[in-house]
Amino acid sequence: MILAENVTKSYTNGKTITPVLKGVSLRIKKGELAVILGASGSGKSTLLSVLSGLERADGGNITVSGENLSAMNEKQLTDFRKRKVGFVFQQYFLLPHLSVEGNVKLGAFLADNREYPEIIEALGLGDKKHSRPAELSGGEQQRVSIARALAKKPEILFLDEPTGALDENTGRSVLDYIAKLQTELGFTAVMVTHNPFAADMADSVIKMNSGNIAETYCNEVRKSAFEIGW
Amino acid sequence: MTVSWKDGLKLVGISIICACAVFVCTFFMSYYLDALSVHGEVAENALKLYESQLLSAKLTCLISGLCLLLVSVVLLLFYVKLYLDGHAKQIGILKALGYGSGKIAVGFWVFGLSVFLGCVVGFGGGYALTPVIYEQMSGEGLPEVPITFHAELLICFVLVPTVLFAALAVLYALYKLRLPASELLRGKSELAKGKPRIPKKNRPFLREVFFETLRARKTLAFFVAFACFCFSAMLQMSVSMMDLASVTMGAIVLGIGIVLSVMCLLLAFTAISSSNRTAVSVMRANGYTLFQCGAAVLGSYSIPAVIGFGVGTVYQYGLLRLMTELVFRGVEEMKTYRFDVPVFFIVLAAFLVLFGVAVAVFTYRTGRTSIRKLMAE
Ligand SMILES: Nc1ncnc2c1ncn2[C@@H]1O[C@H](COP(=O)(O)OP(=O)(O)O)[C@@H](O)[C@H]1O
Ligand SMILES: [Mg+2]
Numbered sequence: 001m002i003l004a005e006n007v008t009k010s011y012t013n014g015k016t017i018t019p020v021l022k023g024v025s026l027r028i029k030k031g032e033l034a035v036i037l038g039a040s041g042s043g044k045s046t047l048l049s050v051l052s053g054l055e056r057a058d059g060g061n062i063t064v065s066g067e068n069l070s071a072m073n074e075k076q077l078t079d080f081r082k083r084k085v086g087f088v089f090q091q092y093f094l095l096p097h098l099s100v101e102g103n104v105k106l107g108a109f110l111a112d113n114r115e116y117p118e119i120i121e122a123l124g125l126g127d128k129k130h131s132r133p134a135e136l137s138g139g140e141q142q143r144v145s146i147a148r149a150l151a152k153k154p155e156i157l158f159l160d161e162p163t164g165a166l167d168e169n170t171g172r173s174v175l176d177y178i179a180k181l182q183t184e185l186g187f188t189a190v191m192v193t194h195n196p197f198a199a200d201m202a203d204s205v206i207k208m209n210s211g212n213i214a215e216t217y218c219n220e221v222r223k224s225a226f227e228i229g230w
Numbered sequence: 231m232t233v234s235w236k237d238g239l240k241l242v243g244i245s246i247i248c249a250c251a252v253f254v255c256t257f258f259m260s261y262y263l264d265a266l267s268v269h270g271e272v273a274e275n276a277l278k279l280y281e282s283q284l285l286s287a288k289l290t291c292l293i294s295g296l297c298l299l300l301v302s303v304v305l306l307l308f309y310v311k312l313y314l315d316g317h318a319k320q321i322g323i324l325k326a327l328g329y330g331s332g333k334i335a336v337g338f339w340v341f342g343l344s345v346f347l348g349c350v351v352g353f354g355g356g357y358a359l360t361p362v363i364y365e366q367m368s369g370e371g372l373p374e375v376p377i378t379f380h381a382e383l384l385i386c387f388v389l390v391p392t393v394l395f396a397a398l399a400v401l402y403a404l405y406k407l408r409l410p411a412s413e414l415l416r417g418k419s420e421l422a423k424g425k426p427r428i429p430k431k432n433r434p435f436l437r438e439v440f441f442e443t444l445r446a447r448k449t450l451a452f453f454v455a456f457a458c459f460c461f462s463a464m465l466q467m468s469v470s471m472m473d474l475a476s477v478t479m480g481a482i483v484l485g486i487g488i489v490l491s492v493m494c495l496l497l498a499f500t501a502i503s504s505s506n507r508t509a510v511s512v513m514r515a516n517g518y519t520l521f522q523c524g525a526a527v528l529g530s531y532s533i534p535a536v537i538g539f540g541v542g543t544v545y546q547y548g549l550l551r552l553m554t555e556l557v558f559r560g561v562e563e564m565k566t567y568r569f570d571v572p573v574f575f576i577v578l579a580a581f582l583v584l585f586g587v588a589v590a591v592f593t594y595r596t597g598r599t600s601i602r603k604l605m606a607e
Contacts, residue, residue: 049602054515075519082517089605095439095509097446102438109435110517152516160605 002028007060020046022211033189038208044192052158053077086149086157090164092141094133101129107151116151123147139170159191175225197229241344248348250486251298252387256356257363258291276371322414331407338403342396349388439526454531455538457494462542465577503596511601524593
């Protein structure tokens, strides 16, 4: 479970201080797929990075599966990320000189996961495992980055606009992989997106508006990636 | 995009090396030429001294001139390559718009500017210092050597290098630009070249990063080796030069050696650190420690570094042996050159410390780029 209470975060640039999170409180249950929606610049990525221990919040409390992030130092945060979380970013951020398999090993190594070839297969990358990222299409690259994150066996997967750089069809199929694997493996997923239709796929939806939570609600039924609009 | 003159002048490294080379060569060649002209006035008993002075001037000029020429060529090619890699996308766009490779490559002549600047400074400095060196080389029975200005040296040491280096930059750019626009745009130029080796089944991830980082950018590996080569060769050589030629000469070689190797290493590490920013921040985001990242990414360059150091040691030994035998052949008081073991170990220790510090500092710097910053780019 992810619990955030009155979380604040601002960025200082010289003399100007930009408040980005202005007291965010939320609760995401274990095993659910939560979607964070909001206009660009509303603080979604910042929220994701403080919830995942990438950055430290300025104020408030964040507890992730019983661990208090606010009380951790850099080293403990690194260790927390190692044990608990996986990341998928809009820009994939694959290591260009490693093969697909090498990239997936990045995650597998941390969890001492020897079954990572199964994840590569599950994401339909079996015949590409010796290719390099530059030889893959955008959708394939994003699937590699999902495989890399899942090879870590994370308790929580954080996704920041995973389909932001993809066309509609590719985006749908990537979302489908995410939702399917999430049900299958049972991890918690927190996904930022600016595609409002993706909300229909989620268990719970969090809407942000300039650094505040504007609305939260739960869906009774989840739609599949191919049923939602685009 | 055209290469601006500012880009040309950014090659401070080349300027410094050219300045060093031309500086040393100018005053020794001036001395050599001027001393030749007074051959008839040398007293009988000073003839031996006179000849050994000439030889020593020729020796230093040859060694430092050749050594530094090689260094500047390598450095120039490396700069052009880094520039092209850094601007691959823009160049791809230009090519897609229909600019020919030739038109883009010609712009690279400005890289000759820094050579020009360095040579002018070196020549001026060398010429200004001639009275001092003439004074030092004088001795009992030797006639006073008049200082004359040699226009042919100005041509050889300033004009010719400038033109040659400008041409070299253009030709090399032309060679590197032969890739089609689409590949430049995808950023494939460097990384997707060649099939990735089928990874060993159970090679741990960190070891895979270690070897693949090294394999992916061979130029950088070569450059690190080269920096360590310069460090090892020139530092060890400087001590021997103090015995064989003069203390001043040794000090000059020592100074040049330090400047040169530190500069090469800084340049290479800057390039390594910027080309591995994504790798390190992704690893950090996933929970790898800074130490793990440093050992796997920058640490892998310790292999070329050690090789460079070894080759440098052998090279300086060989070069000095050869040169002393060539130059001092037939001279009665032949100076012999022996390998200096204590100096080797001192230089090795300094090298290990410096390299370790460089890896630590650059790992720290690379690790500070958070993934959030990359996302914003
Ligand atoms: N490192 C930073 N320094 C200064 N301002 C930042 C930094 N990162 C983000 N911001 C600002 O914070 C606001 C929210 O950013 P972000 O969380 O990335 O929004 P979103 O992901 O919803 O588009 C933006 O106005 C952005 O300019
Ligand atoms: Mg964002």
